[in-house]
Amino acid sequence: MNPLLVPMDTLVDYASITPSHVSEAIEQLLAKARAAIDAAANPALAPTWDAVVMPLDDASEPLWRAWSIAGHLNAVVNTPELRDVYNKMLGPISEFSTWVGLHEGLYKQYQRLRQSAEFPTLSPSRRRVIELALRDFKLSGVELQGEARERYAANSDRQSQVSQKFSENVLDATDRWSLVIEDIHRLDGIPEDTLASIKDPSAERWILNLKMPCYLPVIQYAHDRELRRTIYHAYATRASDQGDHTLDNSPLIEESLALRAEESQLLGFQHFADLRLQTRMADSAEEVLDFLRQLAKRAKPFAERDLTELKEFAKNELGLSELHPWDIPYASERLREVRYAYSEDEVKQYFTEPRVLSGLFEVVETLFGVRLTPYKINGWHEDVRAATVENHSGEVLGYLILDLYARSGKQGGAWVDSERSRRKRLSTVQTPVIYLTCNFARPQGERPALLTHDDVITLFHESGHALHALLSEVDEPGVSAFAAVEWDAIELPSQFMENFCWEWQVLQRLTAHIDTQEPLPRELYDRMKAARNFQSGMQTVRQIEFSLFDIQLHNRVQGLSIAEVLTQLDQVREEVAVVRPPSWHRFPHSFSHLFAGGYGAGYYSYKWAEVLSADAFEAFEEAAARSAASAHQAASNLGTLDPETGMRFRREVLAVGGTRPAAESFSAFRGRPPKMDALLRHSGMLEEATR
Known part of the structure; x- marks a missing residue:
């Protein structure tokens, strides 16, 4: 039996999946999905939810689950055989996606459904599914005709191939060195x-x-x-003209930008940024540019100060009269050790992976009222482990599958994927299955793996994404968090969770020294806390640099040559950067977020959502301040781990997914629109914070 063809309510036996299973399953499921779409598009069919949308979900869910699994395995246990079959199926999948978006009959059926007498009687979630589908049809070229329609289809297919090859080149260049x-x-x-x-x-x-x-x-x-x-x-x-030319991503970057420019013009937009921002909180490229430049204006003086201090320290204490980019992390760590009397390596001894995971689970339980319980699965690698997410009555809300260690054949970075979303079917609820992937150092011998504090922050970040899906109360997959939340708000839960990694009450739950089992000492914590905003100015302008580069690349009516791409990056650095890398640096060539990860014209989302997340966390700080005056609450020693505020965040942000615009969800939680003040304060970039 093909493990990819099991019923949707059955957990998959990942260990049994072979490359041949992928092609077999995708071919079968594509055929079924095509037949269901043609049936739903029949104009003789009554335009009702049960006749049109439900059969489509029934047919498409198994297809996208199988394809999600195939893509995930291709990223975490990449082999030549799996890569070949994945690439073989990429074409049919891309062609199918384009075909659906261009299906005039199905589009008209959704239009009829929107205009039907049934529409006002549907739940708000179902009405939003229909409205978003109509928007997405238009953005998928459904109204194109003739040669423009054919060109759009070819463009979409080629974009998927270019993205996949870019990713493969980065992986291979990394693995081969x-x-x-x-x-x-x-x-x-x-x-x-x-x-x-x-x-x-x-x-x-x-x-x-x-x-x-x-x-x-x-x-x-x-x-x-x-x-x-x-x-x-x-x-x-990596993956540039400076190394193995067979892995050079230069032509793929050029082709990607040209294809995106053509796509946007075919759909009637001036440039790709305008197209992408149709589904974002930000209204225009100009609004994004203004936001980034305002932030840069606040951050650059702090970044300049950071670099001046580092240069003086490197010259006077390390004998480095000239500070090169490969010296900066080294000199920064030495300065941190001198200024704050600790090193990252010293702190790492307290963050054993088992303790960090159990502490994370405790934090989630305290804030959101759910338990994470270990659960045995047949994973794709021996590193894989899983947990059920349960409410206090023992009802399973979802499954979290973790793959935390770096290894050959696994893409770098950290991310969360959804295998299946929550979906209500009559009296039953299909629970979500979520993958959380990191690239931490492996355990050595019998000793547990040690995580840096940055690793811990990464784990909490990705857990926020996972919780957005796992704690969903959305009945329809079409408005689940990953399907419908605006891209520049999708980082809100993840960046929000990062804040707890700096809280004393939380770190007590996360730490146990690898040799003594003692928790993190208060004195060391105080030094870490004092160093929290160490070089935050430099870090902030670096993120702004990436974001400005991205939006400027895509704020054009045509593509660029690789030379023009590098020139654009230099111009952005001239505007906001304080550190200038050497001329041979090829950052764009491994910038997978932009060219293989869906963040094209959207990298600004990290800073945009950081404003939301800092402001959201301030609600927990306010709750902690209020409770500090209460003897009863002080005795519980929860600090910012306030269950009442946590449950409100769960109810107004996590549970609702994309059933309403993200701005409405934020305002429902916070009682007002977001402000930038909390982010600047948390980053130590308010003048009063430095006195």
């Missing part, structure tokens, strides 16, 4: 657990790679400056 070190002294300064992870078990040598658990410790801690430069150069030039 290694550096053998036989002199242990060249690795002086690098933490022992990192050295153990890169030690060749068969010889007295160490093999460096470009995965984050290796790259970051080398660039931060290696005393050998030339070694830092070597690994920096390798990482900065």
Whole structure:
């Protein structure tokens, strides 16, 4: 039996999936979905929800679940065989998606449904599904005719191929690079657990790679400056003209930008940014640019101050008269150690992965009233583990599947995917299945894995995305969080969760020293807290740089050559950056968010949503301040872990998904529109915060 063809209410046996299962399942499910769409589009059919939308969901859900699983496996256990079959099926899937968007008969059926007598009687969620579908039909070219229609279909198909190849090149360029070190002294300064992870078990040598658990410790801690430069150069030039030309993403970047410009013009928009912003909170590219430049104006003086302090420290204390980009992480870590008397490696000893996970689960239970309980599944790799999400009566609300360690054949970074969404079917509820993927350092021997504090923040970030789906009370998949929440608001729950990683009451739950089992000492926490905004100005302008670069690339009527892309990046850096990388740096060539991750003309979403998340978290700070005056509440020592505010956040933000505009959900929680003040205060970029 094909594991990808099990009923929707059955959990998948991932370990049994083979590449042949992927092609077999996709071909069968595509045929069924096409037949269902043609049946639903029959003009003789009564335009009702039960006759049109429900059969479509019944037929499309199994297809998109199978394809989601195939894409996920291709990202986390990539093999030549799986890659081949995935690419083979990518064409038919892209063609099908385009065909659906261009299906005039189905579009007219939705128009009839919108105008029917039944429409006002439908639930608000179902009415929004229909309205969003009509919007998306128009954005999918359904009103195009003749040659424009054919060109749009070809464009959509090619965009999916370009995106996939870009991603493959980055993965292959990352996996293929290694550096053998036989002199242990060249690795002086690098933490022992990192050295153990890169030690060749068969010889007295160490093999460096470009995965984050290796790259970051080398660039931060290696005393050998030339070694830092070597690994920096390798990482900065991945998938570019500076390395293996068979993996050069230059032509793919050019083609992607040209295709996006053509797509937007075919649909009647001036440029790709205008097209993308039809489904965002921001109304125009000008609004995005104004937002980013306002933020840059506030942040750049702090960034300049950060860099001046770092240069002075590097010159006076490290003997580095000139601070190169490969020196900055190293010098920054030394300055942090001197100024705040701790290192990231020291802090890491308290964050054992089992303790962090159990602490995260406790935080979720306290805030949102649900339990996460370990659950055994047949995963795609031995690293995989799972948990059920249950309410206090034991009802299963969803399944969380975690894959936390870096390895060969697995894409870098951290992300959340949805295998299936919550859906109500008569008296039963289909529960969501969510993947949470990270790339942390593996355990060494019998000792548990150690996470940096940044790793912990990443885990909490991704848990916010997962909770957005797992705590959904949305009955219709078409308005689930990942299907309908505006892209520039989708980061609200994830960035909101990051804030708890700095709270004393939370860190007590997350920490247990690997040797002594003692929680994080208050004195060390105070030093961490004091260092929270260390170089926040530099970090902020770096994110603004990426966001401005993105929106400027897509705020044009035509594509760009790779030389023009690099020139555009230089112009953005001239405007906002304080650190200028060398001319051979090829950042765009591995910028998968833009060219393979769906963030094209949307990278600003991180900073936009950060305003929302900081303001939302301020509600928990306000609750903590109010409760501090109450002897009863003070005795509970929950701080910002306020269950009442947490349940309100769950009810007004997490549970409603995309059933209403994100601005309405935020206002329902906060009682007003968002303000930038909390973000600036949390980042230490208010003048009064620095006095």
